[in-house]
Amino acid sequence: MDYTATSPVPAGTLIIGAGQAGLQLASTLRELGETAPITVVGGESRPPYQRPPLSKAFLSGEAAEQELALRGADYYASLGITLICGEWVEELQLHDAGAGAGKALTRSGQTLSFDRLALTVGGTPRRLRAPGADLEGIHYLRTLDDALALRESLNQASHVVVVGGGFVGLEIAAAATASGKNVTVLEAQDRLMARAVAPVMSQFYADAHRRRGARIELDAAVSGFRGTDRVSGVELADGRVIEADVVVVGIGLIVHTDLAASLGLTSELGIEVDAGGRTRIPGIVAAGDCAVNSHPLHGPLRLESVPNAIAQAKAAAASLMGRTPGVMPVPWFWSDQADLKLQMAGLTMGYDEVVIRGDMDSECFSALYYREGQVVSIESVNAPRDYMTTRRILESGGNIPVNAAGNLDIPLKTHLRR
Numbered sequence: 331m332d333y334t335a336t337s338p339v340p341a342g343t344l345i346i347g348a349g350q351a352g353l354q355l356a357s358t359l360r361e362l363g364e365t366a367p368i369t370v371v372g373g374e375s376r377p378p379y380q381r382p383p384l385s386k387a388f389l390s391g392e393a394a395e396q397e398l399a400l401r402g403a404d405y406y407a408s409l410g411i412t413l414i415c416g417e418w419v420e421e422l423q424l425h426d427a428g429a430g431a432g433k434a435l436t437r438s439g440q441t442l443s444f445d446r447l448a449l450t451v452g453g454t455p456r457r458l459r460a461p462g463a464d465l466e467g468i469h470y471l472r473t474l475d476d477a478l479a480l481r482e483s484l485n486q487a488s489h490v491v492v493v494g495g496g497f498v499g500l501e502i503a504a505a506a507t508a509s510g511k512n513v514t515v516l517e518a519q520d521r522l523m524a525r526a527v528a529p530v531m532s533q534f535y536a537d538a539h540r541r542r543g544a545r546i547e548l549d550a551a552v553s554g555f556r557g558t559d560r561v562s563g564v565e566l567a568d569g570r571v572i573e574a575d576v577v578v579v580g581i582g583l584i585v586h587t588d589l590a591a592s593l594g595l596t597s598e599l600g601i602e603v604d605a606g607g608r609t610r611i612p613g614i615v616a617a618g619d620c621a622v623n624s625h626p627l628h629g630p631l632r633l634e635s636v637p638n639a640i641a642q643a644k645a646a647a648a649s650l651m652g653r654t655p656g657v658m659p660v661p662w663f664w665s666d667q668a669d670l671k672l673q674m675a676g677l678t679m680g681y682d683e684v685v686i687r688g689d690m691d692s693e694c695f696s697a698l699y700y701r702e703g704q705v706v707s708i709e710s711v712n713a714p715r716d717y718m719t720t721r722r723i724l725e726s727g728g729n730i731p732v733n734a735a736g737n738l739d740i741p742l743k744t745h746l747r748r
C-alpha cells in the first residue's frame with residue numbers, strides 16, 4: 331500500500347462558532363454530500379445547545395441542563411465532524427486575499443487550517459455603561475453559564491429589576507414574577523418591544539405584565555446603580571431609585587465582528603452576506619445572528635432568531651457546495667412570556683394598517699399587518715391556528731382581504747391558495 335499523498339490533503343471547512351448556525355451548517359454540508367473534513371470550533375466549553383429556554387423553561391427550573399443540548403455526544407463523531415469546544419479564534423490569515431483558504435490562530439496557540447471558512451460567531455450582550463455597572467448582582471443573559479449564575483442569584487432575590495423591555499427581558503421578568511419576586515421592568519423607550527412589534531402589541535404586553543404583578547416603567551433611563559459590593563438599587567435619570575437585589579440587563583446584542591472586519595467583510599450592522607450566505611470573498615460564508623442580508627424591500631437586515639440561523643446556515647452550506655440556495659423562508663419567531671405564547675411571521679416594517687382578530691381582553695388574538703392592502707405579517711397571542719394559517723398564506727404569496735381579516739366568522743383558511 332502506498333501512503334504517499336499525491337495531492338494535498340484537504341484542510342476542509344472550518345466553522346467558527348459552535349452555536350445553532352454553526353451546527354446546522356456542518357450538518358447540512360454532510361447532508362449535501364461533503365466528504366472533506368469539517369471542523370467546528372467554539373469559544374464556549376459546551377457542545378452547541380439551545381439558547382431560547384435560557385430565559386424560559388430553564389430559568390424557571392422546568393427544563394434541565396441536559397435537555398438543552400442540540401445534539402447528543404455521538405452525533406458529531408457519527409457525521410465525521412470535529413468539534414472543538416472552549417477554544418477562541420483570535421486571528422485569521424488567508425493564503426491569498428481573494429480566496430477563502432487560510433489558517434485560524436486560537437487563543438491557546440492552536441493553528442487550524444481551512445480551504446473554506448464559515449463565520450457563525452453570534453454576538454455578546456450590549457453592556458450598560460453607568461456608574462456602578464460592575465457591582466455584584468448585575469447580570470446579562472446569553473450563555474448557559476450566564477443562565478446558571480442568574481438562576482442562582484434569582485433564588486436568593488426578592489426585588490428584581492430588568493433593564494430593557496425586549497423579548498428576553500420580558501421573558502425573564504415573567505419567570506421572576508411567576509416565582510413570586512417583586513419585579514420592575516425599566517424600558518428607556520415609550521413602549522415595550524418597540525423594535526419588533528406595533529404599538530398595539532406593546533400596550534397589550536405592558537397591561538398583561540402589570541396584571542400579573544410586574545411593574546412596567548416606560549421612558550425610564552437608567553443613570554447608575556446603588557450598592558457597595560452588591561447592587562441594592564437602580565438609579566433613574568429622573569432621580570428615582572428602584573430597590574434591587576438582582577438586576578438583569580437585556581439591551582441588545584453586539585455582533586462578534588472582529589474576525590470578519592480583519593478581512594473587510596463587515597458593515598456597521600454585522601457581517602455582510604448575500605441571500606446564499608456568501609461574503610464577498612469566495613469560499614467564505616456567514617450565517618446566524620452575526621450575518622446581515624440585504625432585503626429587497628427593507629435594505630440591510632440582521633435577524634436574531636433560531637429559524638433565521640437555521641435557514642441562513644442551510645443556504646450558506648448549499649453555497650459552499652456549489653448549489654443554488656433555496657428561497658429564504660418567511661421570517662418567524664416566538665416568545666413565551668408567562669402563559670402568553672407570542673408567535674410572529676413576516677416583517678412588520680413599513681406597514682400602514684393593523685387589523686385585530688379576536689378579543690384582546692381574553693388574551694387570545696392576532697394582529698395582522700398590511701402594506702397597501704397586502705398582508706405582510708402576523709403576531710398571534712395564544713392563537714396558534716391563526717398564526718400557522720397566516721404563515722402559510724405569507725409563504726405562498728397569498729393575501730387575506732383587510733375587510734375579512736378581523737371577522738371571526740370567516741376562518742383564515744378560507745384564504746389559503748388551493
Ligand SMILES: Cc1cc2nc3c(=O)[nH]c(=O)nc-3n(C[C@H](O)[C@H](O)[C@H](O)COP(=O)(O)OP(=O)(O)OC[C@H]3O[C@@H](n4cnc5c(N)ncnc54)[C@H](O)[C@@H]3O)c2cc1C
Pocket residue numbers: 346347348349350351352371372373374380381382383384385417418419420450451452453471472473498586589617618619620633634635636637639662663664665666
Ligand atoms: C436568552 C435568549 C432567549 C432567546 N429566545 C429565542 C426565542 O424564543 N426564539 C428564537 O427564535 N430565538 C431566540 N433567541 C435567539 C437565538 O437563540 C439566536 O438567534 C441563535 O441562538 C443564534 O445562533 P447563532 O449560531 O447565530 O449564534 P450563537 O448561538 O450566539 O453562537 C455563536 C457562537 O460562536 C462562538 N464564537 C464567537 N466568536 C468566536 C471566536 N472568535 N472563536 C470561537 N468561538 C466563537 C460564541 O461563543 C457562540 O457560542 C434567544 C436568545 C437568547 C440569548
